Amino acid sequence: MAYHGRFAPTPSGPLHLGSLLTAVASYLEARARHGTWRVRVDDIDPPREVTGAADTILRQLDQHGLHWDGHVRYQSTRHDAYATAVERLLRDGHAFYCTLSRRELAQRGGVHPGPSLAVPDPDGSAVRLAVPSAPVTFTDRxxxxxSFALHEQEGAFVIRRRDGLYAYQLACALDDADDGITDVVRGIDLIDSTPCQLHVLDCLGRARPRYGHLPVLVDADGQKLSKSAGAAALGPHAPANLTQALHRLGLAPPADLAGAPCPEQLAWALPHWSLDRLAGQRTCPVMA
Incomplete structure (x- = not known):
């Protein structure tokens, strides 16, 4: 099977070192397998977006030599596809309308019981996807x-919000399917989303991609680097950023390549790349 990978940043700010690590790993894996590497901007949630962040991210990728195949996909252009999927899930009996608020859900222990709370009227309702009683299982690379028992961990989850915005789990799963993505390489902080996305694909009768969840970068206190936690944006010297990312991914470029132009570093990294080198790791420190 031909390999098709992707990198899907959220435009809530510029890339930081942790997100660069994910981009580099997914890029190298796609190129090592002679596959394609696409970029998708996950701009499905306007309140979380930062003006200009999408363009900044694309510029950062280009500066680091991470050149994608084809056009950039924007989730904000995909509402018709999401609407069609939601209507199918409703029609097939997998999804239902629900007016339960977050506060009411918290009072129930945070686990939605499923279609027993369905309402007939779509006005003012969210759409939730019922979950199976059997665990959702997959083998991560x-x-x-x-194994995730969704019926015990969170229950029926939202695929379209009350305000009409489509939820990440639906959009991400459908985009991967429609783009023919065969392999998703991303941070382990997203592994809890994987069973929900797999369940969406199963309900729609779409193929499952393979997943490989990378260790995330943590600071000296063991906290994950993230935009929400105020992680610093990548510095202006792209070659130095790339050298650090390669080291964090278990590669050790020779001394004369440290800080070399990004295309030279990537050309060296490609034949030395092995995703398996990161097997079992969940975190890695920012500094050696």
Whole structure:
């Protein structure tokens, strides 16, 4: 099977070192397998977006030599596809309308009981996807066998919000399917989203991609680097950023390549790349 990978940043700010690590790993894996590497901007949630962040991210990728195949996909242009998927899930009995608020859900222990709370009227309702009683299982390329009992952990989850915005789990799953993505390489902080996305694909009868969840970068206190936690944007010297990302991914470029132009570093990294080197790792420190 031909390999098709992707990198899907959220435009809530510029890339930081942790997001660069994910981009580099997914890029190298796609190129090592002679596959394609696409970029998708996950701009499905306007309140979280930062003006100009999408263009900044694309410029950062280009500066680091991470050149994508084809056009950039923007989730904000995909509402018709999401609407069609939601209507199908409703029609097939997988999804239902629900007016339960977050506060009411918290009072129930945070686990939605499912269609027993369905309402007939779509006005003012969210759309939730019922979950199976059996665990959702998959084998992660890096983290091994995984099993999630969604009916115990969160229950029926939202695929379209009350305000009409489509939820990440639906959009991400459908975009991967429609783009023919065969392999998703991303941070382990998203592994809890994977069973929900797999369940969406199963309900729609779409193929599942393979997943490999990378270790995330943590600071000296063991906290994940993230935009929400105020992680610093990448510095202006792209070659130095790339050298650090390669080291964090288990590669050790020779001394004369440290800080070399990004295309030279990537050309060296490609034949030395192995995703398996990161198997079982969940975190790695920012500094050596």
């Amino acid at each position: 890096l983290q091994g066998a995984q």
